[in-house]
Every structure is written in C-alpha cells, then in structure tokens.
Amino acid sequence: MTTTSDTTIGHLINGKIVQDAERSQPVYNPSTGEISKQVGLASKATVEEAIATAQAAYPAWRQTPPLKRARVMFRFKQLLEENADKICAMIGEEHGKIAHDAMGELQRGIENVEFACGIPELLKGEYSKNVGPNIDSWSEFQPLGVVAGITPFNFPAMVPMWMFPLAIACGNTFVLKPSERDPSSTLYIAQLLQEAGLPEGVLNVVNGDKTAVDTLLTDKRIKAVSFVGSTPIAEYIYATANANGKRCQALGGAKNHAIVMPDADMDNAVNQLLGAAFGSSGERCMALSVAVAVGDQAADALVSKLQEAMKPLKVGAFSDQSNDFGPVITAQHRDKVVGYISSSEKDGATVVVDGREPQVAGYDNGFFVGATLIDRVTPEMVSYKEEIFGPVLQVVRVNTMEEAMQLINDHEYGNGTCIFTRDGEAARYFSDMIEVGMVGINVPLPVPVAYHSFGGWKRSLFGDLHAYGPDGVRFYTKRKTITQRWPSSGVREGVSFAFPS
Amino acid sequence: MTTTSDTTIGHLINGKIVQDAERSQPVYNPSTGEISKQVGLASKATVEEAIATAQAAYPAWRQTPPLKRARVMFRFKQLLEENADKICAMIGEEHGKIAHDAMGELQRGIENVEFACGIPELLKGEYSKNVGPNIDSWSEFQPLGVVAGITPFNFPAMVPMWMFPLAIACGNTFVLKPSERDPSSTLYIAQLLQEAGLPEGVLNVVNGDKTAVDTLLTDKRIKAVSFVGSTPIAEYIYATANANGKRCQALGGAKNHAIVMPDADMDNAVNQLLGAAFGSSGERCMALSVAVAVGDQAADALVSKLQEAMKPLKVGAFSDQSNDFGPVITAQHRDKVVGYISSSEKDGATVVVDGREPQVAGYDNGFFVGATLIDRVTPEMVSYKEEIFGPVLQVVRVNTMEEAMQLINDHEYGNGTCIFTRDGEAARYFSDMIEVGMVGINVPLPVPVAYHSFGGWKRSLFGDLHAYGPDGVRFYTKRKTITQRWPSSGVREGVSFAFPS
C-alpha cells in the first residue's frame, strides 16, 4: 500500500511520491463515518512542477513508436489484474463501494486500457494518392502535448482510466487531478502504470482542490482538459479551459429515465431496474433514477413488483460482500439525498419504500441511505428536475409512449436512457428520436463498451467529442494534413548520375 | 441575376427573397471604388424568422434518407457548373477577383459539394455484435438541428460551401450569414441549391452585421456555429457560442511561412511563390506571406529571382482576364496594407519591389496595391507579427533549418506552411515537427482537398474539429450509442404461437 492512515497522501510527480505539506484535508471511511487519512492539497507551485515534468517528458514520449507505447499498456493491464483485490479494497475503504461493485468498476477501467493497447491501429491516418497529378496528401493524428484530467469521487479507478491510458497511448503526457474524497486507489493505479514501464514524468498525479484545478485550467502548457463531475462545474471547466486556449470535454450530470412499455417482460425489467437504480448507491452518472411507466396497468405492476423485489436489498459496509450497496460519500451528501426524498413526499409523491432511516448494525455513523422507491412523481417536482445521486428510484406515470419520450426530451440532461419492450418498431422509434446520447433497448445501464464512446447530450456533456473509444482518440490528437509534390528528379532521370561533381 | 444595382440585396428565408429595409449598407466595386449596390442588414427579428423557418424544416429533412439528400447535392453541383460564369462575374464585381481566380475558388467550393454527395457512405456508424452475450451496440451520427455559418468576404463562394452543403447533407438545416462586403454570389448560390430541389427553409441566408451575428450566437435553437474570419473575431465567436451551449469551430488568421532550403529547385520555388503570395491580392488565409531562406546564398538567389519574376505581374480590374490579381476589398484595407509595407521599411527591412503606388490605367479610384517584395524582415517587426492580408511577400533570412522551424513554431498562428527541398529526410522532419495544421512539401498552398479537412493549429483555429471533409461530417453530427438486448422471445420459442389469443 502506498499510504497508511497516519501518513498524508501525496502526489506522483516525475515518477516519485511527493509531499506538499502546506495544506491537507481528511479522507473519510464512509462506512464508519471516521477519518481514515489525510490527503495533501497541492499548491499552485506543486501543480506547476507536475506540468513542467510532463512537459519535459513529452518530446521523447511523442517520438516513442505507438507500438512501444502500447506495450506499456499491455503490462499495465496485467498489473491491474494482478492487484485487483488491493485496488478494490482501497476503493471500498474510501468510497464505500462493496467489493463486487468495485471489481465491476475496475473491470470497466481495464477495458479502456485494453482499448489503448490497440493504439497503432487507432492512430492510422488517411492517405490519398494523386489528389492532383503526382501530388499526394495525408492526414496524421498527432498528440497534443501535456493534457489534464479532473475526475470525480464516484469512480476513482474507472473514470481516470477513461482518460490517461488513451491520452498517453496517443503520445501525450498527463497530469491527473483525482477526487480528494477517495484518492488512494487512483494514486496506486498510477504507480502501477509507472511500474509497467512508463517513463517518469509521462503520468503525474496531483491531489488537490480548486487551486489545483484552476492552475491546470489556466496554465498555457496544458493543451486539453477532460473532466467528469456535476453540470455546474463542468460548465465552469469548459468555459475556463476554452478561454485559456485549451481543448476541453466536460461531462456533467444526468437524470436517466427508463420507459417501461406495456408489452415489456415485466419481471426482467424489474430485475434490471434494481441494479441500475441502487447499485453503487445510485452514485453513478448512468444510474437509472426514473422509471416512466406507460399506462397505469404497467405502472401498478411495476411498482408492486419493485416493492417486492426491493425487500431483500441490503445496504451496508463495503467490507461485507453480501451487501448490495454501501454508504454514500459524505454525511452532507446523505442529508441531501434524504432531503430529496422528503421533498418528493412533500410535493405529493408516494414514498413506497422508504430508505431514509436505514439500520446498519455496527455502523451507526456510516453515511447510509436505504433503497427508496417513490411513485407518482411529476415533472414539476424539484426532486425530478435535479439529479439526486442516491439510491432513489422515482416512478412517473404517463399514458403514452410519446408522452414518456417528451418528458425525457424536455429534461435538462441527456446522458442515458432505456426502453423496456419486445417490439422492434417501438425500440427503433425510441432510439432514433430520443434526445439522449446513450440509449438502451432492454439494457438499463447502456454504458458504451470501451471501443465505442461515452457521452451524453444536452447539458450532460460540454464539448464536441465523447469520452474514450474512437472519440477519445480524436480528442487526444490533432489532425495535421500534409500535401506533397516532389520536383522533377535529377536523380531518377540520370542528371545527377551523368554529371556527378 | 438576383439583384441589380438599384435594388437592395435581401435575404433568403423559407425559399423566398425577403427584404428587411430598416438598415442597409453600400456594396462597392473595388476595381472602380464605386458603390454598386446596397445590402440589407437583417434585424434581430429577421434573423429569428430565418431560424424559425430552419427549425420548422428540420424534422422532415432529418428523416429524409441520406441518399435523397445527396441527390439534391448532385443537382446542385450541376447547376453550379452551368452557372459558373455568372457566379464568377458576381464575385469579380464585388470582391475584385479576376475571373480565373474566381473560377478556382468556385471549383474548390464545388469539390465540397461533390464530397457531400457521398454522405450515405460518410454517415455510416459503427456496429458491434455481441458486446456482451446477445447484446449488440452501435453508434449513429445524428444531425444537430439548426446550424449557422458566418463567412468572410475573401471567398464568398468557397467558404460558405465548406459549410452548408455538408451540414445539410448530414440532415441539419442552416442559416448562413455571409460577408456583407460581397453578398451577391453567395445569395445566388443559395438560390441555386433551392432550385436543385432543396425543400424550403432548409437553407436560409441572412445578410447583416453584428446584430445578425449576435442573434445567431445567442439564440438557443442554433446548435452549432461555423465561422471563418480574423482571430479576434474568431475568439469572440467561439467563446460566445460555447457560453450559449453551442458547438463551434472558428477559423482565424494566419501567417504562412515557406522554408526555402539550399537544395530546393529554386526556379520551381520562385514560380510557386508568386501565385501563393500575390494570387487574390494575398487576401487568403492560406496566402504564403513569408519566405524563410536558409543561408544567404539561397536568400540572395531567391530574392533576385523573385524580383525578376515579379516584373510581368499585372494588377488591375476584375474584368480583364490578363490581370494576375485585382484590388483589395476596401480603401481602408488598402491603406492598412500600404501601412505595413511602410512600417517594414521604417523597421529596417528592404523593400525590393514596391507596390505602394500601382498605376492601373482607367481605374484611378480602385483599391489597388501592387505586388511587393520585402527582404531582410525580422521577427520583431510588427509587419511580421501581424497578418497583412495583401500582395506582400516578406523574406526572412536564417542560417539553419532548425532556426527556420523555430520561427514558425514561435509564431502566434499555425495555419499553413511549406518547405521547398528535394530531400526526403528534411521533408519528413519538417512535416513531423512543425506546429502547423496544413503542411506542404514543395506545395506552397497546401489547402487540403475536400475529402481531407481544413484547419490550422494554435490561434488559427478554435475548436476540436477541422472544417469540411471527414472532420466536417463529425462536426455537423452528434454521436448516439445504442445498446440492445432482446428478452427471450415467446414468438421464436413457439410460446405465442402455441397460445394465440
């Protein structure tokens, strides 16, 4: 383990762990509610040092053939797999995720490393012979230079791995600022990449707060910023990065609806919804937080089956594999989630299953919220308009599929959505016309696999290109187009041969 | 002809020419210096009407199969070719371009229409079978909705055709605000697309000034903005569009250098430089405005050969095909260009060929500047740092190729560049390491063909994606990723067959 509870978690700069002791903040174990460690908050100078080291490492790394860069990723994948349990334990302690869930997250992160292993193929440019007589032209995708990632607490392993493996495989060097809430697993993963053979300085990690973020956003050596977090921050990041001449993709909040059609296989839908709504305590930007039932018959069946299915759900500490999901990240966040439930109730919705006061024996101070089901939610309610980010599933009742789709298209966010149906035409119409970036047909968490790309529409993503996958390659490279004509050759025509000096 | 000198040039909204008479401004014939027409300046309400009509036309156009959309482009190409002379005359009268140059511009515009004819192929998404057991996933590229283009005076036919044919072929509807300096050819071209069978409202043209621009930038129905112009405006457009939730690509200024290596075929280089520096009076963002000679021997040869070669160059009115280039766009711009020449001289450079007082018989009031060659320019001079946008070629002398490349990499702009050499290694090193988006090897104007993409680096382009070509397709579409699993089928397994109602 890199860190112990009595040390302060540092930064990874130029291949070494660096302490920047001026400022720090506690890291909690949300299952117990206790402080487990301190994390150093990087000063401007420390962040600038990280940038400088990335800048210094860039020229050599850029010239390293993609095949060699890929081979570092192959070894990285292997080390991630060998150390999976250790990583999951770190995630559990600081984030609260149950090990099975942490393992799922890690696996999705590894998928992105696997994708990055294919970088020689992915970087192929386009070659055109004879764009004019004896003139050829081709486009290359060159790395940007030093790029930065700013990542959220909810996926401390996966979301950073959406970014740095691909960015680095593309030939960039990287400065990562992970969440200060659960920094250990991220730092450890970065050390594994170092161990895999990455040259020092190519990946640097700085823990920190707004000081670190703003340094990254304004330093002109940073060429691009990838961000995942809430929409207001995403908007700030995007605007600031752009104003400072940087390329940016900033992913924000979500409110993901599932339409349950009358012809759906209802048992299957209920089963799928459970994991999608309550997994990871709903602290996922792809969490399915609203079920839109078409017709009261479907709604009644859905609610009653959900209520029954939720009974065995178990919330508890990360260390017990039999738990279904763990605490939320902080006490403040727990209160906020509980507040949304109460506000729903006050606004006239029916709290069918109430998780506001969960009993978790032996973990009285943990930040727990139980699985909650709220029926008869309406679009005007604040709890509908905003992202709850907790283990709360809201049910909205509508009369027609068109009405259900309108609801989704009118919402501020457009991250993920899903329809449950058996009908080919309904599915096709839905996937075509819905204003959402990631669409599931009977798939409640339609997170694209690593070789497709992740991205919401509307105010769920700021930027032109989606995260990871093919769009990620495009984001982390810039196009250069070369047009070439050779003047008539003395050498070929024998001139220089016939009259050598 | 759509317009005559006594009428005011209007707007194309919903397939009809609309007059918005409140405000107008004169359009000059720069060859004579006289006002030839008036152009209406659209009010906010008129622009909003254009947006509304584009919005109304969107749903049907989006659903029109790409093959059908392409067929409108096929007919458009044909009409552009049939009316080429008329278009070139319009360009000549208002912009000042000689017909051969206008024809070249138009041809490059038509190339982009040809590319758009291939939209069924270009819109293909990525399909993955079995991303999980019996789960399939695919990515589609869907249109954005209503998009806008804001285009400069220097290519009234070509630059708009970088934008709207592809945007429209992708399924978007369009509002174009062309330059108010030379609006006639652009408007006429738009009418030809209408004639080609485009449904009314899919393409709308509003002439105007900052009022029109700001309306486009802030109206929330506009989903994306493409801009070509100067860097300060590009930066404003980009920031404002982004702040208003729009996708944007904004192309700005340039200072394009050619390195002339000692082994270059000097006669060929001189020949190429002439057209690249003085064609279209240097009013091109890809104009070659700086020649960097490596070694004094190469520099001396280059300057003396250029001086000789410039003697027969003829500046004059657009209507005389024997002229090499025409006037600049306005009297103010002429004064600005002349100012840069004088400033070079004052700063210590040598004006080898002086075009400040050209004689153009019969066109005393035209906005002419003659071809100008300035030797011994240095990087500190204002005339080197800024874009002159006139028929002025500056020569900078350096001792090594590295020095030449450093000069280019240090410049604010990174649009185009070129090297003249016979040597494979020098060319490869240059194209690899130069911080410029469009690179020529013995090609002085490396404008990518329509099936590649156009874009500078550094402060020559704001945005992630280049203009037209494959990047254009990506810019005018958004990615949607669908993940699909079908629940076990009663139909297939005979259940519903065995127990029909």
Added chain:
Amino acid sequence: MTTTSDTTIGHLINGKIVQDAERSQPVYNPSTGEISKQVGLASKATVEEAIATAQAAYPAWRQTPPLKRARVMFRFKQLLEENADKICAMIGEEHGKIAHDAMGELQRGIENVEFACGIPELLKGEYSKNVGPNIDSWSEFQPLGVVAGITPFNFPAMVPMWMFPLAIACGNTFVLKPSERDPSSTLYIAQLLQEAGLPEGVLNVVNGDKTAVDTLLTDKRIKAVSFVGSTPIAEYIYATANANGKRCQALGGAKNHAIVMPDADMDNAVNQLLGAAFGSSGERCMALSVAVAVGDQAADALVSKLQEAMKPLKVGAFSDQSNDFGPVITAQHRDKVVGYISSSEKDGATVVVDGREPQVAGYDNGFFVGATLIDRVTPEMVSYKEEIFGPVLQVVRVNTMEEAMQLINDHEYGNGTCIFTRDGEAARYFSDMIEVGMVGINVPLPVPVAYHSFGGWKRSLFGDLHAYGPDGVRFYTKRKTITQRWPSSGVREGVSFAFPS
C-alpha cells in the same frame, strides 16, 4: 438509338462501334415472340482487340487523379437520368420488363454510379507514423489493370453498372461482355459514359458467346473478372479465371426463402411478397420464391390472402405500364418454368393459383407465364431444390422457426432471405444464425444499397469479396504497403549547405 432492327448490334471498342460480322444471333422481343434484331458475336480477335485497347488506355487512366475520374461519373449519372426513358424502352423491348420495373432497375444502377462518384474518399489508404523510430508505413489501394465483366440478361442495365463504374473509378480499364439476349441498353449506356468524357478505350463492350467469355478468361492481360449468372457457369468462370491467374468474383443462383412468423403483420407480408415473388416475372436472383409459414394457422392465412391478392395481377407486354410484369426471356425458359410448376404438382404440391396458360390478348406468341402460387411444397421436390427463375411462389409449411431456419441453412444457395415478424428477439436470432449473405427483417428483397455490398453465401457466390460497395472497391484494387525511412539528412543538418561543390 444506336441500333435499328435491320442492323446488327456491334461492339464498343476504343470509343467506336465496331462490327464483327462473321457470326451473329437473333435478339427477340419476348412480348411478341418475334426477332427484333441481330447481335454480332465477337470473334477471339475482336475480343483481343478490345483487351488491347483497354491495355493501351490503362497507363494514362491510372494516373488520372481519382477526383477527375469521379467527375466523369458525375456527368455519366446526369446523362443516365436524362436518357432514362430511352434506356427503359430498350430494356423493355428486348427483356420484356414493364417500364416501371425497368426504371427501378436503372435507378439501382445509377445508385452505383453515385457511389463511384465518391471514389476519392473510398480509395483512402492507411497511414502509420513511426512504425519504428522515424519509420513510416502506409498502404495504398492501386488499380489492377484491365478487368472484365460478364453479365446476365435479367438486369441488362443494373448488373453491368454494379461493375464498370466502380472498376473504372478505381483506375482500371474495362472490357464488358453483356448478355447477348438483350444487349442494346447495355451498349447504349456504355456510349453515354463515353459521352460523359471517359477517354476512349477505358470502357469497351464486346457482345458474344462462349468464345468471347473464354478469351476473356484466358487472356493474361485481364487481371480480374466479375461475373453474375447461374451457379454452374459461375463455378466454371471462377475456376478458369483463377487457373489463369486472375482475381474473380462469380455470383450464381439463389432460392430465397421468407419465413412468415405467427406474429407477422400478415397483410403487410402478403403485400410485400407479391412484388418480391412476381416482379420482373421472378427473373431476379433476389426473387422471393419460397414462403415458409410457421404453423398451419399462419400458413392457411397466408395462402388464402395471397390467393386473393394475386387476382388483380396482370402479366403482359412491356409497353403497357398497367401490367405488373412481362414475359420471361425466351420460349425455352417459359417451357422450363412451366415444367417446374407441373413437376411440383406431380410431386404432390397444390397449385393454388396456376399461371401455366396465361391469356395475353394480342400477344399470343409472347413468352408469358402467369403468377403462380404452389402450396405444400416439400424439400425433396426438384422444384424446391432448383432455382425456377419464373413468377412462381412456393409455400412450405413448418411447425417451428428452428425448422424454418434449418430448411434455409440446408439449401444449396444462400443469397437472400427474409423474416416477417414484429418481435425483436426473433429478428435478431434469425439475422445472426441464418447462413445467408443478405437478410431482410420485414424486407422481402434485401438487396443492399449501393454503399453496402451485394453477395450471397454458400454456392450463391464464389470469391472472397462481395459485389459493389466497399467490397467492390477492395475487389478492383490491390493493396501495396510501403515502409519508408530517410537516412540522416545532409541537407537538414547543413552539411550539403556548408560544403557545396
């Protein structure tokens, strides 16, 4: 018109119509049963002359930039559209197709010309920077040289246009041997391409029989052969071409089944089946000739609805637009089709609608067969095993979808197939597991659009690559991979500059 009834149809060689008068054979009007013209049958020498002219035209055409080659295709498309009625009349007279059907065929041919217009994009190679340190590698797709096409009577316009536009756009030159049964439209289309600006000798047409075919197959200047016809001939063509060192794709016969599921929209299915089974008298390799009904209930409904729907179907002469379909190609072929109907009956099937003795007033000698529906066909019947190629729809009854699929997978041919269902899972399972190259979901004639590729599986196609579309580009080009490293540059490092001779 190129030909009149009293002349002999010649060959197009080097841009001119050439007569090779030694041997000829009659061309019939199948609506009247009368001979309308003679067609010359090329001797070996004439075919060799065509090959020689194509060989001579190759070097210049290969070097013509793809963009210029594409522009010939743009003009060709325009000429095809302008002369569509004339082409359709030619097809009708010699093939018997009703004008609406001929127009459909022509349109599909034009689609392939449109696809070929995109050749600059389609020919892009793959470019890799730094496959090793300072070593780059790229793949180009170069043309093959002279290639040949051998095409069948049933689509005299479309099938040749699957081949030569794309082959020629790729930079090849072409010798086409169309069907000698209906050669006029093909020859005329070739002349239009000439008129569109194709250099002489790039496309040559030879009419002929086995002499011509064998000359093409054995002449070593021919680098590739595309063939469409029956399976035994396809197999001969493929083996002979391969043995003579040629690339070959040879498309053969078909027996296309539609599965009608119990949940299908039966009225829709019936409606679709009519056109798919009887259009063009069933003389299509994609004709839907077997309906497999799952369950007797579906079978009974299907047969009774088909019987009803077939009542208004009208067979007759090509010249009457109100006819649904026309005669078959020859008297012999009529007898063969009638023989299959009788054989079905003899083998125990039920002829529900009998077209063996159609009455076509005023056309007593035309080669007509009426629309025929045969129920209770079984897999052992000869009429099931073989391709009928006439207006005959057979119904096979099965109990389960698995049984229906097994039937299809066991058949010798695997060209096209279709399922009628509303169920997503059934459709997905079918399209995944069926051993057929072109699959329709509620689409009875799943002919891929021009930007996909056409090809059956099993004994319906010999070769690795499908026809037209992306596979067509790959078929008509060969890959060349170049790996490049430049030795250290005296020029760049100043050596040759410092010490010039």
Added chain:
Amino acid sequence: MTTTSDTTIGHLINGKIVQDAERSQPVYNPSTGEISKQVGLASKATVEEAIATAQAAYPAWRQTPPLKRARVMFRFKQLLEENADKICAMIGEEHGKIAHDAMGELQRGIENVEFACGIPELLKGEYSKNVGPNIDSWSEFQPLGVVAGITPFNFPAMVPMWMFPLAIACGNTFVLKPSERDPSSTLYIAQLLQEAGLPEGVLNVVNGDKTAVDTLLTDKRIKAVSFVGSTPIAEYIYATANANGKRCQALGGAKNHAIVMPDADMDNAVNQLLGAAFGSSGERCMALSVAVAVGDQAADALVSKLQEAMKPLKVGAFSDQSNDFGPVITAQHRDKVVGYISSSEKDGATVVVDGREPQVAGYDNGFFVGATLIDRVTPEMVSYKEEIFGPVLQVVRVNTMEEAMQLINDHEYGNGTCIFTRDGEAARYFSDMIEVGMVGINVPLPVPVAYHSFGGWKRSLFGDLHAYGPDGVRFYTKRKTITQRWPSSGVREGVSFAFPS
C-alpha cells in the same frame, strides 16, 4: 518441454497431445546434421478427428463475445513473453536459427497476437440509418467456421501466428498443419494458447505431410485455408481449395530486389543489405537477394564495400549467440544453394565472396553455407530467375533507374523490394510504379507491421486478400448485410395498450 528426443512429436487435438503412431519422419538438428527427434505424420483419420473437434468447438466459440476472445489473446501474449527463451531454443535446435534471430521472429509473431487483442474494434461493421424511409441496413463480419493453416519451416513461430490468433479472435476454430521439419516450437506455442484459456478444440495442430494437407483441402467442413510456402505448392493449394469450395490465400516464392541509386548513402545501404541478404541464412521470403546497382560507379562502390563488410560475418551453430546466421534447413537444401552459386559462376557471373565451403569448427556435418556475393549477374541466368533461399546476394548492374524497375516488373515474383536513395521524387516514382506488393524506401526488409497486411503481387500470392492485419480480419470473416424495417407498431401507437387481451 513438450517433447524429448526419444519421443515422437504428436498432435494437439481437443486440448490434448495425441499420438498417431502409424507413420513418422525424422526431425534434424541442422547445426549438427543429426536426427534429434521423430515427428508423427497424421493419417487422414487423425486430421478428420482434428476437424471434427474444431467443428464441435465452433458454435460456442462463435457466440463468445469478441472482448472475451480478445482476453485469451492478452493472456497468450503474456505466456509467449514469459516463455520466449524456451521457444527460441526449440526453434534453434530444429531450424538452426541463432537465438537473436529466433527472438526477432517470435517478436513479430507476438505483434500479431497484440493485433488480435484489438478484435472488438476490428470487427466493427457498418451501420446505415434510413437507407430508405425507416429502413436501416448494416453489415456484419461473421466468422467462417473451421479454418486451416499450412505453414513453412522457415518461420515456425511467426507464420503460424500470422494466422491462428487472428482467425480465432474472429470467432473461427482452427486446424494448423505446421512444417514437419521443425514442429516443436509451433506445437508448444499452441499449448501456451491452450494454457491462456482457449477452450479445447478451438485450436488443433496436426503434424503431417501431403496426406494431411490433402485432407484439409478436400474436407468440406474446412471453410478457408491460409498457406505460406513455395509458388508451385501455393498454386496447387489455391486451386484445390477453391475447387473444394473454400476461401484461400496462398503465399509463394519471392526474388526481392533492392535498387541502389547513385545518390544513396552507400554505407547505410551496405549495412542494411547485409542483414537483409544473409539473416536467417537467406531462408526468408522477404530476403533481399538481388541488389540492382544503377551505374557502374555505384556498382563498384557497392561491391567493394559489401566485400569488406562481409568479412566478419560468422556462420555457425544456433547455440552460439555470436554467430550471425546458422545452417540451412537440410543437406539437400544446402546442395541446392551451392548448386545455384556454381551455376551463376558457370553462366559468367563473378563470385566475389564464396560461401560454398564454410568452415564451422566442431560442426562438420551441419548444413552450412557461407555468405556469398555474386557480381555481374544477368536476368537470363537460372540463378537469377529462381528463388535461391540461401545466404547469397546477387548484384545486377544497370544504367538507369527505369532499367532497374523494368527488371523487377518483369520478374515472375513480386513480393518485396526496396530502393536506396535520398531523393523524394525517385522514391515516390518507385513506390508508385513498381509491381511489387511490399515496398521499402531505404528499408531493405519492408515486412509490414502487424497492423498493416503482408502480401506480394504477381506469382508471390494467390488470393484477393493479404495476410494478417486488416486484410486478415477480412479474410477470416464473411460479410452479412441485414436490411430491417419494422411494421407500424401497435405497441407504440397504443393499440395493444388500449385493447389488451
């Protein structure tokens, strides 16, 4: 080690080593000339058992998601790296390659495994929305079934890994028949893939002779055959496989020329030629066996520098890392190579460096030939026309580059070629016009990296598609195109909702 000198090398069938004792043949250690082992020669029944097991394993493997199939390849790569020394020792003992050379071969094989790890990306199909109104179409690339590989002695590790990793990653199952001369490393590698988690029966290895080959070529369960060997056998394989309804790519012989231009960096060229001509004793299909010097001045310099540079070259046993290359594969082959040298001499060429009687102390019975340089070879000589496949470099002298290129274009083979020059135009002209599939610019062994494809032209390859890389994916899959339309949905429109049963 799988095998010891006293056992007979068996076959890998269904995950187990199987002995088929009826027939066997000796395996030599070519460094000592002694028999080291016996290899079993599979009977028809044994090969059919391997095919049957592959057939049985196919359905489940086909359905395994590509991501899972890729993960087996990730583990396989790791095992290959961990066991590299062992594999190289096996190669050395049976083939005679020095360890550094064997390691290079293995590395190239591993590259192909790395490429196969990217199969989820590589298998993406093409998706088109709205090919018609509400009709979508997409193309999938489905596996073929059971496919076979037949591989040569000269790369017992690499060439099999050109084939089975990619074929298997595509979803096929495989029967490999490696060379019976050096079977141990191949068999061991196959066992490693098993150990990596490949399900039993997916990869099977049969050792054998013509009996095994012919069984593979004629068994109808085999869907495709990949072959690498000599041209006469390649031609037989191709014809036989095709006649039996199989897809086939058969790679044959080569005669690879390097043009040395007068402007070449001569020391660099000489240095490159040494390894390319004599590495692996010239037993490579990409060996550079002919240097074409342009001009006597270049020729004289080349020959004298080569003669000097060849002095320290050391031929000897595989076990001594200081040796440059080892023995040839058999005594018969040694005699054949020596015969070609003598025949050159008899035909009038000059044997400048003579390797016919090399002294290898302690290895008197090894099959050694020393590095040989022959000047003044002419195109009429048998030793020029045929592939020598030994450590022999021939020099041909010509006067012009055109003459050099004509020589290459006239040769039967067109596998690889190279030019040494500094001149951009000469390189471009050469790479464009040379009739050879793999071209080097100052790269003497232009073997494409694994993410491009390997293939010669003319009689060096029979088939449409090249080996490995993108063409390999295409070869091991077949295209299926699906066109889908859903009939109007009762579910969506509320019909079935409004009127439930």
